[in-house]
Amino acid sequence: MGVAKRVIPCLDVDAGRVVKGVKFLEIRDAGDPVNVARGYNEAGADEITFLDITASSDNRDTILHVVEQVASEVFIPLTVGGGIRQVSDVRRLLNAGADKVGINTAAVTRPELVREASDKVGSQCIVVALDAKQVSAPGEPQRWEIFTHGGRKPTGIDAVQWAIKMADFGAGEILLTSMDRDGTKIGFDLALTRAISDAVQIPVIASGGVGNLDHLADGVLKGGADAVLAASIFHFGEYSIREAKQHMADRSIEVRL
Amino acid sequence: MQRIAVIDYGMGNLHSVSKAIEHVAPDDEVIVTDDEALIRSADRIVCPGQGAAADCMAAISQHGLTSMLVDIVDTRPFLGICMGYQVLFDHSEENGGVDCLGIVGGQVKRFAAPLHTPEGERLKVPHMGWSQVNQAVEHPVWHGITDASRFYFAHSYFCQPSQVEHVSGYCDYGHKIAVSIARGSIFACQFHPEKSADHGLQLLQNFVGWDGVQ
Numbered sequence: 001m002g003v004a005k006r007v008i009p010c011l012d013v014d015a016g017r018v019v020k021g022v023k024f025l026e027i028r029d030a031g032d033p034v035n036v037a038r039g040y041n042e043a044g045a046d047e048i049t050f051l052d053i054t055a056s057s058d059n060r061d062t063i064l065h066v067v068e069q070v071a072s073e074v075f076i077p078l079t080v081g082g083g084i085r086q087v088s089d090v091r092r093l094l095n096a097g098a099d100k101v102g103i104n105t106a107a108v109t110r111p112e113l114v115r116e117a118s119d120k121v122g123s124q125c126i127v128v129a130l131d132a133k134q135v136s137a138p139g140e141p142q143r144w145e146i147f148t149h150g151g152r153k154p155t156g157i158d159a160v161q162w163a164i165k166m167a168d169f170g171a172g173e174i175l176l177t178s179m180d181r182d183g184t185k186i187g188f189d190l191a192l193t194r195a196i197s198d199a200v201q202i203p204v205i206a207s208g209g210v211g212n213l214d215h216l217a218d219g220v221l222k223g224g225a226d227a228v229l230a231a232s233i234f235h236f237g238e239y240s241i242r243e244a245k246q247h248m249a250d251r252s253i254e255v256r257l
Numbered sequence: 258m259q260r261i262a263v264i265d266y267g268m269g270n271l272h273s274v275s276k277a278i279e280h281v282a283p284d285d286e287v288i289v290t291d292d293e294a295l296i297r298s299a300d301r302i303v304c305p306g307q308g309a310a311a312d313c314m315a316a317i318s319q320h321g322l323t324s325m326l327v328d329i330v331d332t333r334p335f336l337g338i339c340m341g342y343q344v345l346f347d348h349s350e351e352n353g354g355v356d357c358l359g360i361v362g363g364q365v366k367r368f369a370a371p372l373h374t375p376e377g378e379r380l381k382v383p384h385m386g387w388s389q390v391n392q393a394v395e396h397p398v399w400h401g402i403t404d405a406s407r408f409y410f411a412h413s414y415f416c417q418p419s420q421v422e423h424v425s426g427y428c429d430y431g432h433k434i435a436v437s438i439a440r441g442s443i444f445a446c447q448f449h450p451e452k453s454a455d456h457g458l459q460l461l462q463n464f465v466g467w468d469g470v471q
Contacts, residue, residue: 001389003386003387004386075451075454095270120308122269122307122309124307124383124412172385173383201382203386256387256407
């Protein structure tokens with residue numbers, strides 16, 4: 001007995017609309033974040049993550065309205081990432097109703113942001129999103145590096161060391177995405193997940209590569225993840241959240257059913 | 258119609274708390290305020306809060322709410338959530354040690370690493386996610402909520418009430434921790450009912466209908 005391993009659907013939001021639509025929930029408007037969040041809540045999601053991919057700065061504030069609307073009607077934890085540059089961005093999202101804010105590139109550019117933000121709002125509100133890629137050659141001891149810009153730009157930073165540093169700086173949680181696995185549907189990078197999870201005391205959310213329900217269970221059992229995040233397998237109705245949790249429960253994982 | 262005051266002392270996300278209460282009490286007036294007169298005029302009070310203990314205590318003091326809170330908690334139904342639960346105790350060891358409101362006897366302590374389940378599985382800190390809450394007493398605020406239902410937690414410090422009879426809920430996280438208390442018109446909890454889906458909304462609905470008698 002402790003805490004249930006969480007199953008988290010992740011939604012991309014562009015200028016206030018859910019993109020890469022959700023195809024299974026019987027909702028009137030699959031682009032409406034409130035409808036989609038409500039559907040996932042009813043389906044038993046433990047938490048919802050919105051990734052704001054709005055490119056135009058004119059539309060930057062649309063995410064605040066989205067968060068306000070969702071938090072007014074859906075009463076489960078809500079994490080929002082994308083475009084966070086300063087503490088005031090964090091504050092505005094939390095005041096709009098987000099529970100946690102994901103910081104990615106800005107943490108690499110200026111790690112002190114993580115410390116400032118967690119000092120100000122508490123570690124439990126700060127998720128550091130970490131995009132990692134394997135850089136060791138086959139046969140060498142495995143090593144991963146932090147990449148930015150959607151996996152295109154190497155930083156030279158060792159992923160495990162970075163996770164430890166971010167935890168020291170006050171991150172309350174790590175959202176770990178394997179850029180090698182993202183979109184592949186062949187499963188999480190379990191060695192990476194295990195390396196990060198063992199290195200830090202804070203919870204780790206595994207992301208990138210989920211193609212079936214065993215992948216989710218493996219993320220927890222073999223990777224040591226505290227939560228698993230997926231997008232397409234849920235959005236396109238291949239599996240429901242409830243099936244995912246039942247499958248994890250069948251493999252002796254503590255979940256909220 | 259009744260008036261429900263959500264105390265705004267500048268610490269944390271009040272949007273979700275106030276919206277969740279409006280959701281379960283659509284006919285009531287929900288006000289988010291730090292105004293002492295308005296808080297005193299309310300029929301019931303909700304005290305949320307997030308962040309570090311020292312900041313929360315400083316903010317309560319800066320908003321001139323310290324003695325008012327001590328005065329008022331026993332006079333009408335009062336719900337403390339998260340930091341609004343922790344600040345009720347005597348003292349927190351966060352930030353090198355902070356004196357809290359001393360309304361309820363006890364200490365707030367940090368989870369000592371490493372924590373493990375009885376099965377040997379490692380537990381992370383912060384305690385983040387959905388854990389089962391075992392109801393220690395029958396209480397109107399638990400009405401209609403099955404024992405051992407899961408609620409959402411996000412915390413690194415836990416409360417140790419000095420009097421076990423004040424504990425209304427327990428959770429196992431490495432060891433048995435008191436995650437809610439009930440004393441007279443006070444009900445306070447470490448978990449977030451406003452983020453705990455149906456069980457959380459049920460708890461809030463129970464609170465807004467509760468007469469404050471245990």
